[in-house]
Amino acid sequence: MTTRRTPVFFAVLCLAPALLGLVVFRLYPIALAVSDSLFNVVRGDTIFVGIGNYLALAADTTFWKSLQVTLWFNLLMNPIQIALALGLALLYVQKFRGITLYRVLFLIPIGVSLPTAVIIWRIMLTPDGLVNGLLNVAGLPAQPWLTSEGLALYSIIAIATWKGISYWMIFIVGGLQNISPEIYDAARIDGARAWQRLVYITVPLLRPTLLFVLVADVSINFLLFAPIFMLTQGGPADSTNVLMYEAYKSGFIFGDMGRAMAIIVVLVLLLLLIVGLQFRLLSRRTEAAS
């Protein structure tokens, strides 16, 4: 075992394609984003502008409004998704006759892609669609779900949540199955109630899983694109204009790649900052608890 020598040629042959792919299509684009953000294209000529694009962003009210929308959107959506995914996972792991059917039904949105979910929900949310029809049964007035400034963002959150929570549930179910049942038995003997077992046993032991889900969920939602592109294109009145969409619009509609790349760089840095903070805050507490 220890005397095994590395066959250099064979090892390189195995590693090269994957590593080359990751370097060219993952690492290099990041470097390119940073360098492209330092240039502007004016009448076909590429001109070095230094941090000009970033300075322009700092003075740009559209950018600040878009940043505000992005942060508010994520501040709401991520905690909601994780709380619901946790609740769903707790239901998923229960054992009783007939649970298998419910489990399959809980998993349905995983097979539905986000654009598919968006198309179905768009028709469900039209003024004379199914949702307003059901509201009508309950005696409630029809709502302009996707066309009003006050509601569109929340409709998008609801659609993304419908699509997302089953996926996150899978990870939490995995975490729950790693908790040994004896701990619960001991707690039950000590007279701990169901909610006490949840707060004092399940959640602390689940913390590494929840941290992973939180980080992965935030990363995806921070860069959410398809629902905004397909449903509102940032409107009405920029109320759903998240930074990812603003970057796309800048680069691919207005042809301003320098600004688009500057927004992407800011967005990814912001995401790294938030993820770093989450790691610090949440993994520290794990140490304190143990």
Place this chain on the structure above:
Amino acid sequence: MKRGAALGLRHLAYIAIAFVFVLPLWWAIVSSLRPNSEVFADLFPFTPKALIPVPFSLEAYSGILDQGFGLIIANTLLVAVVTVIAGIVVNGAAGFAFALFDFKGKGLVLAFVIVSFMLPFEAIALPLYSVTLQLGWVDNIAALIVPSVANGLAVFLFYQFFRQVPSDYLEAAQIDGATWFDILWRIYVPLSIPTCISAGLLLFVFQWEAFLWPLLAMPSQQFKVIQVGMAAFQQQYQTFWNQLFAVAVVTALIPIVLLLPLQRYYVQGLSSAGIKG
């Protein structure tokens, strides 16, 4: 008596939640089986008739075939299948090398592989367009396939699997004088079929659901894939409700049919990623 009531309440809660998940897809299926003029019938006032496909019609499905969705689905399957096959070979080989060989800086390279799958694809989609431009691949099918083949998560899955294969196999083969290629092909590959399925499903779903990237990389839309084709169809034919539903149903059903029997492998693949994080 009291137990019966609790049991009933529990089922009621589960049914209510399952209903929220099932209803959109159910209504989409039902509406795709109605003529377009009937999609919004029975909603105001709402009657349960809205949830059964009466009157029944298959016009939506023949309609989407006329719109060229047969070809679009074939395109997407082509992209996905090529990515899956190339991806299993490329990422499997890398995982094998990481698991069996030691070299300087291995920890660092492995960390890079792991970080590469924590960063979502959307973050690099716009600069990746610049890379594609430099390679001259814009509007070329290579732009959809090649950047998606190398996948950090898939490398990691294979690495994890190959690492726990007992070294007895390896030592016996080496005594017999087998070459490294033989060892990989004859011993490790057959053992790793479940991991191949997990990684293959991840790559398939990734390509099937790809939206932003094909939107950027194929600006002329000569070669359409399903998610982008569906979104374009939605923008162009806002009121072809039943056909929109039919496209959505087909788009959802194809991966569901694939995932249902192989669900275990898919979930395994995902949760291995979670454990590491």
